[in-house]
């Protein structure tokens with residue numbers, strides 16, 4: 206399969222490590238001289254991209270996982286630990302997959318024998334490329350609550366291998382696009398105006414979103430200065446919807462609904478001018494029927510459960526938008 210070039214990914218970023226990309230996985234794996242290597246890979250990716258297992262043959266212990274929120278569990282950590290038990294601490298962990306594989310692999314890398322030698326992310330979804338493989342957060346879900354056990358452990362390298370993105374569905378791409386728009390809406394007014402006029406290609410989306418997120422994370426790596434919270438725009442309600450749906454509503458989709466909700470709360474509380482909310486809503490690459498879905502999730506019968514889930518989700522309040530590129534953190538979770 207011919208890989209669509211994601212041409213603009215040669216940007217290097219300090220502090221997070223950045224591979225020599227864009228390169229195919231086979232080329233990147235060829236550079237891998239470390240031993241030993243534990244590769245934690247999405248089973249679907251292994252099926253769709255057989256060159257991955259081929260490139261790792263004889264170089265890595267390969268563990269295949271079914272992706273999805275259920276992979277972000279204590280059970281997966283136990284399984285990975287058992288598979289790696291005899292490997293030394295100075296281990297390279299290669300996380301090949303979307304955000305769920307990346308998140309659980311990050312927790313494993315941080316905790317296995319008190320921290321492995323190297324962590325390399327190979328994001329295979331757009332969402333992982335624009336967001337979850339940047340910034341060092343990893344987490345697992347416990348008792349149905351999202352990301353309640355987690356760590357900060359930045360990747361030493363990220364390999365952006367364009368061939369993986371060719372097998373994503375339109376819905377999967379939309380999830381990544383939503384997270385990228387989240388960065389631009391909250392952090393970059395000029396880019397928002399440009400993108401609202403002409404929607405960017407996915408390569409630009411990845412490049413810009415990673416750079417914006419990296420800039421925030423560099424100033425607040427451990428979320429102690431109140432700057433990283435901006436990355437939660439849309440996530441307060443989004444995470445609660447994901448949990449309430451037992452993760453049937455996918456992360457990017459739920460964040461899209463959460464962003465709509467944050468715009469509504471912003472308008473109702475006088476923080477977001479109505480015209481700004483309309484402009485942002487029109488620009489966001491939301492799924493058809495998003496408004497109706499949001500209304501259904503906010504039905505009175507769900508309110509108490511949503512409130513409880515939000516409380517369990519480490520959030521002190523919500524990010525509201527004043528205008529593109531300007532945000533405020535409010536106490537409370539909406540009217």
Ligand SMILES: NC(=O)c1ccc[n+]([C@@H]2O[C@H](COP(=O)([O-])OP(=O)(O)OC[C@H]3O[C@@H](n4cnc5c(N)ncnc54)[C@H](O)[C@@H]3O)[C@@H](O)[C@H]2O)c1
Pocket residue numbers: 247249250253272273274277302303304305306308329330332333336337338339340341342343344369370371372373374377380456457
């Ligand atoms: N750590 C962070 O900072 C951070 C940030 C944002 C999101 N997240 C987390 O990321 C997760 C969502 O990530 P995701 O949407 O990538 O989820 P995912 O890992 O479940 O992947 C989504 C689906 O895409 C499939 N897939 C993966 N690569 C593919 C490919 N190349 N071709 C075809 N199918 C492919 C997977 O098998 C899965 O079915 C959530 O758990 C969220 O909480 C973490």
